[in-house]
Amino acid sequence: MITAHPSLLRELVERCETLRRRLAVDNSAQTARQLEDATYTLCVATGTRRLDTALFVARRQLAEAMRRDQPLRH
Numbered sequence: 001m002i003t004a005h006p007s008l009l010r011e012l013v014e015r016c017e018t019l020r021r022r023l024a025v026d027n028s029a030q031t032a033r034q035l036e037d038a039t040y041t042l043c044v045a046t047g048t049r050r051l052d053t054a055l056f057v058a059r060r061q062l063a064e065a066m067r068r069d070q071p072l073r074h
Contacts, residue, residue, distance in 0.1 A: 009058045
């Protein structure tokens with residue numbers, strides 16, 4: 001399976017989380033549109049259709065990338 005680069009996933013996860021918090025405070029149409037765009041991109045990158053699922057998959061992929069890059073020490 002092809003996965004997005006960890007730096008892209010990290011950026012998208014942070015963007016979606018920030019926009020969700022901002023939308024809860026200001027509820028503006030602009031913020032809602034930005035979140036919709038970021039959600040779409042994250043869903044495409046993770047092969048999902050819903051934001052919560054995309055965030056879960058992205059975090060799992062990020063954790064796996066961290067494990068691959070930092071092997072356990074004995």
